[in-house]
Amino acid sequence: MRFMDSVMDLSRIGDRGKLKPRAGDEPHWQRLRVGCYVGFRPSRKGGKGTWFARAYDADKFKYVRKPLGDYGALDGNDVFTQAKKDAEGWADQVESGGVRAEKVETVTDACKAYLKDRPGSIAEGVFRRHVYDDPIGKVRIDKLRRHHLREWRKRLESAPALVTRNKGGKTLTKPRSQSTANRDMVPLRAALGRLLTPGAPNTDAAWQEALKPAKGADRRRELYLDRAERKGLLAAVEAEAAPFVRGLCLLPLRPGTLAGLIVGDFDKRTRALTIGKDKNGKPRQITLPSNIADFLTKQSKDKLPNAPIFTRRGGGAWNKDTWKGPIKDAVGKADLPAAVSAYTLRHCVLTDLVTAGLPVLTVAQISGTSVAMIEKHYGHLVGDAAAEALAGLVL
Structure with missing residues (x-):
């Protein structure tokens, strides 16, 4: 690092505007404290430029850095203030x-870094099918713009959704619904959000706008089986399943979570079931009633x-391709609904559980x-119960 970096003042808008791009796209750095720097890379095309953070990692005995974005939604002194804070x-x-910290240059790098911190089969599957081999995977993080992600979204929405894959048989697909596309965008939005700040609204820097979920796609589940119908299903299902x-x-x-339970997750002495892997990535523990504990035992x-x-x-273990049949x-x-x-x-x-008053x-x-999500899909049930309770107050 050059000595001039340590005394440079990137907060001065005029001075910052005079900076020239460096060889190898190395940012201009300003020291904030020992081991901590904020950096600015001028745009070669007349844009706002990109901000960076640099910090000393004592475990690796070297400096590491992270792109902060261009802070397109901010103006004037607010840009440096936010970059310094970040x-x-x-x-x-x-x-x-x-x-x-690690070297993250492309969208693929960002996705792989995300999986290291938050491993999960759902995100891994989305990245493998729709990012790594797609043109979006090769786009540099600091060059990523809204139009890149809009084109990616079009490709995602036009890609057929897998229904089932039978060994030695035909792979069945169906048109991808908006709700499925919404779910498939979540991992990429999360991976990019760890590295990039939202760009200025209604500009090409607003990468986040291309990944907004379609409204009205995730409808409330209406199909419900009463206890008698569920007993009928259990009576009809083959012994193995x-x-x-x-x-x-x-x-x-969730079916995948149930299929992933192992014997070590259940303590029959305390009737405690530990769910270590799930869609939200957070482990949790459930204390079971004796009848369900006996079933798991x-x-x-x-x-x-x-x-x-x-x-x-x-x-x-069971999986979605083996339990569907x-x-x-x-x-x-x-004789239940086909859906x-x-x-x-x-x-x-x-x-x-909701109607029981839990x-x-x-x-x-x-x-x-x-x-x-519970309130979105089941809140109407709470409202119905409240109406019944109020009706009971009539004198």
Whole structure:
């Protein structure tokens, strides 16, 4: 680092405007404190330029840096003030060991860095199918603009959605719905949001605008099976899949989460079930009633701690390609609506919990979703219960 960097004052708008791009696109740095710098790279095309943070990582014995964006939504002295604040905040994280800094240059790099911090099969699948081999993956983070992501979104929305893949058989697909596209955009939006600040609205720098979810796409689930219909489904399902389907009827878990449970996740002495992997990435623990605990104890009998609680013939775990067939067949035998799926059963469990009067916060916690989502999809049930309670106050 040059000596001039340590005395440079990037807060002066006029002086900053006179800076020339450096060889190798190296930013101009201003020292904020020992081991902490804020940097500015002038645009070669007359744009606003890009800001950077630089901090000393004692664990790696070297400086690391992070792009902060161009702060397109800000003007005047507010630009430097925000860049300084962001650089100091990031340096604090690096110095405390809270950031595993690494070289992130492209969108692909950003996605892989995101997975290291927040591993998850859903995000990994989206990146593998729609980012790594797509032109968007090669775009540099500091060059990323709204038009890049708009074109990517068009490709995503036109790509068929996988229905099922049978070994040795035909791969079945369907047109991608807006709700599916909304869900597929979430991991990329999260990965980019860790590195970039929102650009100025209604400009090409506003990368975030291209990833806004389509409104009205995520509709409330309406299909509900009462207890008698669920019993009919259990009676019709084949013996191999019966324990797994019964588990869907007893626990407010996503099908993939239920399939991923291992024997070591369940403590029969305390009746505690630990869910370590789920869509939200946060582990949680549920204390089970004795009847459900007895059911899991039976499923776990004579299995090793790392074995799935719910197994197929041969000891393998269930997945979306293996549970769809048995459930579909049982739905037909029980004369239930053709749209019934594994997720329908989770919806039924959540509906019963809400209508039973369990607080929305508790339902959200044990089901691994947000209060906002529970209120969005099940809030009308709380309203119905409140109306009935008010009716009971009539004198």
